Amino acid sequence: TTRRDSKSFHPFHWSNAPYYLEAAPDNLTKTKATLEHNSKERERILHRLDDERKEVYTQISTKENESKSKNYRMPQIRSQPVRASFKPSLLTGQEHELEYLDVGKQIEANEERNREKETYRVAWYDFPQPPWKPADREETTMTIVAGNIVLFGGFGAKPLDDVCFFDQQRFSWIHVTPHGERAPEPRCGHSAVAFGRNLVIFGGERGFSKELSRREVLNDVRVFSTERLEWKTPRWSGDALEPRTNHVAVVVGRFMVIQGGISAKGNLFNDLWAIHLKTYKWVNLTNMVDERLPACAYHAAISIIPKGVSISSLFDDLPEFRNPKYGIYYFGGQTPEGVSNELSILRLGTYPLRFQRIETRGPKPSPRFGHTLVHYEIGELLIVYGGMNNKAAEGGFLSELNILRLKNFEWLHVSLFGQQRPTRAFHAAVCVDTKMLVFGGLSGGSLGGADVNVLELDDNRITLLTRKVNNRERLMLVHQFREEIPFNLRTGNHFRAHSTLSFDSPRSKRLNDYNISHLAYQNFVTRFPVPSQRPNNSNSCLLYTSDAADDLLCVDLGGRRILKK
Helix, strand or coil: CCCCCHHHCCCCCCCCCCCCCCCCCCCHHHHHHHHHHHHHHHHHHHHHHHHHHHHHHHHHHHHHHHHHHCCCCCCCCCCCCEEEECCCCCCCCCCCCCEEEEHHHHHHHHHHHHHHHCEEEEEEECCCCCCCCCCCCECCEEEEECCEEEEEEEECCCEEEEEEEEECCCCEEEEECCEECCCCCCEECCEEEEECCEEEEECCEEEEECCCCEEEECCCEEEEECCCCEEECCCCEECCCCCCECCEEEEECCEEEEECCECCCCCECCCEEEEECCCCEEEECHHHECCCCCCCECCEEEEECCCCCCCCCCCCCCHHHHCCCCEEEEEEEEECCEEEEEEEEEECCCCCEEEEECCCECCCCCCCECCEEEEECCCCEEEEECCECCCCCCCCECCCEEEEECCCCEEEEEEEECCCCCCCECCEEEEECCEEEEECCEECCEECCCCEEEEECCHHHHHHHHHHHHHHHHHHHHHHHHHHCCCCCCCCCCCCCCCCCCCCCCCCCCCCCCCHHHHHHHCCCCCCCCCCCCCCCCCCCCCCCHHHHHCCCEEEECCEEEECC
């Protein structure tokens, strides 16, 4: 027999001996005896391994029982609640070092951090504005009626009474000349809702009357048909509703529900009214609510009700109304106590109606009034935009965008892509498909212009928009390089900095606004003279020089690098 080299020794060899033997041809009996001895030694080591495993599991179970005896409440998680980290000592004979981890607390901490970091991406579009636009205005209404976006009234240089349609496909405005009865009096601070193919407006003010030394406030109801393009004055019945302005109104089934507002003398209302849009009968709901609504004006409201459900009464106990997200939402506004940032809901389908303040998660929006509240139905989100208060910068005007998830009533962190829009208050906003359209309002103490600002809410479309804008920014970087590297010392030719623009994305539009051949042929780096004309039968390509292709802030120049400061 010969002893093996120490480098080839392995403790888990089939023999499990300190060394193993090679059988000599003339000593078969001794070899068989050795093999039998090695087989017994192997079984002994396997038993030792089993004993070691049992000892480790016993220690783990003992720790678990001790924690249970101390009445420790284990978190409900999908993985093993207790995890042991140990170093096996099967060959060394040392004791095992057990390290117990509180996995439940770690998971709860990770979930809390994820909630804090959870963001929702939105993006502002930069659309070319149409050649004709309505006059600048504030305290106007923009309402979706049977697929049409209808703009009415507002205050510009004076109170307005014009009607305009916005074509979202062509991104253009259409001025409408109504027929039939006389148009409503010019007004601002009114409310407008959609019912069928009609636009229903209520209240508002005509402005400040020097003769009466107060504002002239209205309480009339007017109906505009988007089919016949004519106004109608319905004859209403029931209790008389006091004139008001800067209130809120929403539609629930066949009812227009009105809350709050301000009177001609500047008093705030806390009442609740409803008018049936078939019979035009007013009903006072103030005493039909379990809790008195707060006096408020300049706030915002939106109704979220199930689709396809016939609502003949606000008190009908329909199964759909039991969903906690359905009801009339109110946010912010001016109250006798000051500016509010409370979110509340009026729940329907019970008698009396239930008014409830919603406990939300996450950081709340700042208190405000003169803002907008829209419902993004696809994502089940509420979007609060703009407004003003007495503490904000720039004269109290806000440019904040806040998003609430209706699933768990959590305010999300908003990641805004695109150019930040200016501060805005007393504007109008609607949500169409995956976009929010904003028009009019005040910005920094003056009218904010007549442009239509478009906010994209769909993440997939934002990703495509990001790629396109990044490509344009890279192209702008190319032009900056061309200005900084004007001359080639070797050849006397002007340098043309290369672009790292990717052309292998079939889904992108590949910069429709630019000439691809010009980009691919003239915008690359070379130390040799560039031909004056492009060959006819050649394909577009990109030329990467050295490591400059991996760094957008440098250009390779014959072994040297010119850095963009």
